Amino acid sequence: MTVWINSPGGDCVAAAQIYNMLTEYKGSITVKIDGLAASAASVIAMAGTKVLVSPVSMMMIHNPATFAWGDSAEMQKAIDMLSEVKESIINAYEIKTGMSRVKLSHLMDAESWMNANKAVELGFADDILHRSESTEDVEQPQIFMMYSQVAVTNSLMNKIAAKCRILQKKEQPEGRTVDSIMERLNLIKQHI
Numbered sequence: 001m002t003v004w005i006n007s008p009g010g011d012c013v014a015a016a017q018i019y020n021m022l023t024e025y026k027g028s029i030t031v032k033i034d035g036l037a038a039s040a041a042s043v044i045a046m047a048g049t050k051v052l053v054s055p056v057s058m059m060m061i062h063n064p065a066t067f068a069w070g071d072s073a074e075m076q077k078a079i080d081m082l083s084e085v086k087e088s089i090i091n092a093y094e095i096k097t098g099m100s101r102v103k104l105s106h107l108m109d110a111e112s113w114m115n116a117n118k119a120v121e122l123g124f125a126d127d128i129l130h131r132s133e134s135t136e137d138v139e140q141p142q143i144f145m146m147y148s149q150v151a152v153t154n155s156l157m158n159k160i161a162a163k164c165r166i167l168q169k170k171e172q173p174e175g176r177t178v179d180s181i182m183e184r185l186n187l188i189k190q191h192i
Contacts, residue, residue, distance in 0.1 A: 002030045003048065006057075009039025012064050012085055019092055022047035032129060033057045033119075042124070046092040051125040053116040059124055061104075062111040064089065097123030 003022065009015070022029055022044070031048030038060035045051055045059070053059065064085040068078035086108065093104045099122065107122075119125040 001025060001027060002032060003044075005031060005033045005037045005041055005045055006035030007038065007041035007044075008036060009041045009060075012040050012043070012089065015040035015043045016088065018044045019047045033059065033125070034129070036060070043089055043092050045124070046096040048126075050127070051096070052127050052129045053119050053125040054129045055116050057116055059114045059119045060112065061089075061093065061108050061114075061124075063108050093124070099123060 028049045029047060031045045031051045033045060033053045034057055036058050037045045039062060042059050042061050064082050066078055066082060068075055090101050090104050093099065094101055114122065114124060116125070116128045120128060
């Protein structure tokens with residue numbers, strides 16, 4: 001299975017659930033980060049058997065955050081909850097990177113942004129995505145609509161000419177004849 005990630009993150013509980021579902025998959029999972037895997041999206045990326053990052057992608061890890069309201073007891077509950085959430089996130093990073101929990105905690109405290117090389121160096125990714133050397137096996141995209149200025153112009157000119165033929169039966173304003181209009185249209189077509 002291949003999972004493409006380009007996300008600024010989001011809810012850490014939802015990310016944990018996605019991480020768990022992916023790790024339950026019996027086959028191999030290749031995660032490809034082609035833009036950004038930040039915050040909760042970085043946790044999802046850790047579920048990959050193989051994590052590949054685009055040379056121009058980024059990964060970011062940081063401490064979890066929440067909104068809290070209330071007295072000091074409520075604030076302490078929020079602090080305790082965030083500490084536990086941080087520990088659960090560190091579990092995913094530790095499994096993938098093999099780094100110590102203390103080092104991972106410091107990286108999260110610092111809100112660490114990693115380019116592709118740094119993500120590979122620190123073990124958050126396994127390799128950098130490379131272009132295929134061979135283009136023989138690359139499926140060519142189907143082109144369903146082509147734009148051609150000449151084709152559009154000719155189509156419009158044909159519509160104008162058809163309109164002129166309808167007007168041929170009527171008298172032209174300002175003394176112009178349909179034949180003179182048709183001559184001008186043909187001259188324009190030749191120059192396109």
